[in-house]
Amino acid sequence: xxxxxxxxxxxxxxxxxxxxxxxxxxxxxxxxxxxxxxxxxxxxxxxxxxxxxxxxxxxxxxxxxxxxxxxxxxxxxxxxxxxxxxxxxxxxxxxxxxxxxxxxxxxxxxxxxxxxxxxxxxxxxxxxxxxxxxxxxxxxxxxxxxxxxxxxxxxxxxxxxxxxxxxxxxxxxxxxxxxxxxxxxxxxxxxxxxxxxxxxxxxxxxxxxxxxxxxxxxxxxxxxxxxxxxxxxxxxxxxxxxxxxxxxxxxxxxxxxxxxxxxxxxxxxxxxxxxxxxxxxxxxxxxxxxxxxxxxxxxxxxxxxxxxxxxxxxxxxxxxxxxxxxxxxxxxxxxxxxxxxxxxxxxxxxxxxxxxxxxxxxxxxxxxxxxxxxxx
Ligand code: SF4
Numbered sequence: 220x221x222x223x224x225x226x227x228x229x230x231x232x233x234x235x236x237x238x239x240x241x242x243x244x245x246x247x248x249x250x251x252x253x254x255x256x257x258x259x260x261x262x263x264x265x266x267x268x269x270x271x272x273x274x275x276x277x278x279x280x281x282x283x284x285x286x287x288x289x290x291x292x293x294x295x296x297x298x299x300x301x302x303x304x305x306x307x308x309x310x311x312x313x314x315x316x317x318x319x320x321x322x323x324x325x326x327x328x329x330x331x332x333x334x335x336x337x338x339x340x341x342x343x344x345x346x347x348x349x350x351x352x353x354x355x356x357x358x359x360x361x362x363x364x365x366x367x368x369x370x371x372x373x374x375x376x377x378x379x380x381x382x383x384x385x386x387x388x389x390x391x392x393x394x395x396x397x398x399x400x401x402x403x404x405x406x407x408x409x410x411x412x413x414x415x416x417x418x419x420x421x422x423x424x425x426x427x428x429x430x431x432x433x434x435x436x437x438x439x440x441x442x443x444x445x446x447x448x449x450x451x452x453x454x455x456x457x458x459x460x461x462x463x464x465x466x467x468x469x470x471x472x473x474x475x476x477x478x479x480x481x482x483x484x485x486x487x488x489x490x491x492x493x494x495x496x497x498x499x500x501x502x503x504x505x506x507x508x509x510x511x512x513x514x515x516x517x518x519x520x521x522x523x524x525x526x527x528x529x530x531x532x533x534x535x536x537x538x539x540x541x542x543x544x545x546x547x548x549x550x551x552x553x554x555x556x557x558x559x560x561x562x563x564x565x566x567x568x569x570x571x572x573x574x575x576x577x578x579x580x581x582x583x584x585x586x587x588x589x590x591x592x593x594x595x
Contacts (some may be wrong), residue, residue: 220434226440235445236268239452242281246272248404249448250397250540252390253411254281255439255570261573263441265448267537273452276404278392279496280411282358283310284538284568287492289527293315293521294355297384300519304347306340307355314562318526319357337369337383339572344373344381354516355382360414363504366479367485370513371508384515385505390414391422392502395428398430402541405432407451412438412466418481419474423462432459438466485510494562495528495535534561537570544571544579551580580593 246456251257257277260266266275277287286579295316298305305321312331312594317348334340337354344352356366366383390411412422415436427434433454437447437583447463482504485590491503497523512551515521532554533547544550544563556572563569565593576578 223440226438226442228324228434228442231442232445235442235449238272239449240270241530242449242452242456243270243273244456245273246492247406247452248274248276249407249409249451250278250405251409251437251444251447251583252278252280252394253409253414253439254284254570254573255413256280256409256437256444256566257570258568258573258576259439259444260442261570261577261579265441265444268506269448273448275448275569277410277537277543278397278540279493279538280414281538281566281568282361282362282388282560283314283562283571284534284562284569285388285496286311286562287359287494287525288317288493288526289318290357290384292524293516294384295319295321295324296521296524297353297515297519298324298331299327300351301345301351304330304332304343304350304352305330305355306334306337306343306352308335310566310581311355311357312566313559314566315448315529315559317525321503326394338368340370341369341373341376341378341381344378345376345517346379350380351518352381353519354381354383355509356385357386357387359390359411360417360446360482363482363486364417364475367481368528370485370510373483373508375479379512380493382515384505385486386491387486387504388493389488389504390418391426392499394434395424396499396502397495398426399541402530402539405521407433407455408435409444409447409451410434410436412436412443412470415466415470415474417463417475419477419479420462420464420470421474427460427462433463435463436466437470449488479497493538495538529560532561532572534563537561537563545581547571551575 340354435447443478486504489505513554536542563571
């Protein structure tokens with residue numbers, strides 16, 4: 220399959236690994252920002268194939284994982300109301316709130332529906348004019364354009380029984396927060412290619428310069444990741460800190476102008492709480508004043524919610540790269556994908572789910588189990 224198989228070629232992977240080994244002279248810590256990159260790394264054992272001393276730190280780029288607990292609780296509060304049809308992507312249904320999840324709300328009689336596009340929710344609103352239809356709009360810059368377009372279409376089509384519970388988050392402010400944290404160990408970044416395919420790369424040179432950190436935009440296949448690591452390590456060894464685009468088949472410096480125009484019309488930047496991390500200034504989007512009537516938080520009174528996180532879950536530390544998932548005492552015992560204590564064990568992009576799915580159950584010092592031939 221074009222653009223997949225050629226980026227999983229074991230021979231090319233061996234070449235990149237040899238190049239990395241020949242380049243490295245000392246330890247480096249590199250963060251892959253996106254949960255999709257984390258899954259590729261763990262699935263193919265890329266971290267175990269790297270030379271000793273090259274550590275991959277898993278970043279906070281899992282949209283389901285960082286959606287704040289308060290927003291999850293608000294979703295359940297709205298979804299349980301009579302007359303509401305609450306629409307969401309499937310993986311949000313199992314994310315634990317303070318005392319239940321959306322599956323439980325559905326079991327208790329709430330009309331909670333899984334959809335595959337926000338436009339499905341808009342269609343449901345059109346077909347059910349007597350009901351209030353709410354779509355759960357979460358995610359990074361990647362999922363925001365279709366959500367923005369859906370709200371734009373709702374207004375254009377005069378559909379007034381549709382609203383969106385919005386909790387969008389942005390990557391560059393998260394990188395800023397990571398680099399200014401007193402616990403930061405990150406020396407280089409693999410930036411998320413799909414985010415840059417929407418937003419472009421214009422925001423990254425300032426970050427690279429301010430924090431003297433190389434940033435390499437990568438894709439999600441094994442060779443994409445290895446090439447990103449190769450370029451990052453090469454910069455680190457040379458004392459450089461520039462932005463490189465290693466995902467040119469999808470990313471242009473200006474991103475996608477049509478998507479950016481739609482985002483600028485529908486959303487405005489706001490401070491946003493990240494689950495397990497806290498509030499990051501100007502790190503999210505909410506519906507702009509022009510579209511406030513489509514904001515579910517504006518339409519439904521969901522103030523006064525009191526949240527309580529699991530005392531066992533260390534997903535905040537996982538999301539900040541401070542621990543690996545299998546260093547959490549609950550990992551694989553009281554917390555599994557069937558009985559998740561935290562969102563990082565639920566999401567298809569969550570680091571805890573990746574470690575569990577690909578049987579990375581042992582302590583971080585476990586010996587390498589995979590060979591280069593496992594790539595692909
Ligand atoms: S293993 Fe479970 S309890 Fe531990 S950090 Fe991950 S989601 Fe939280």
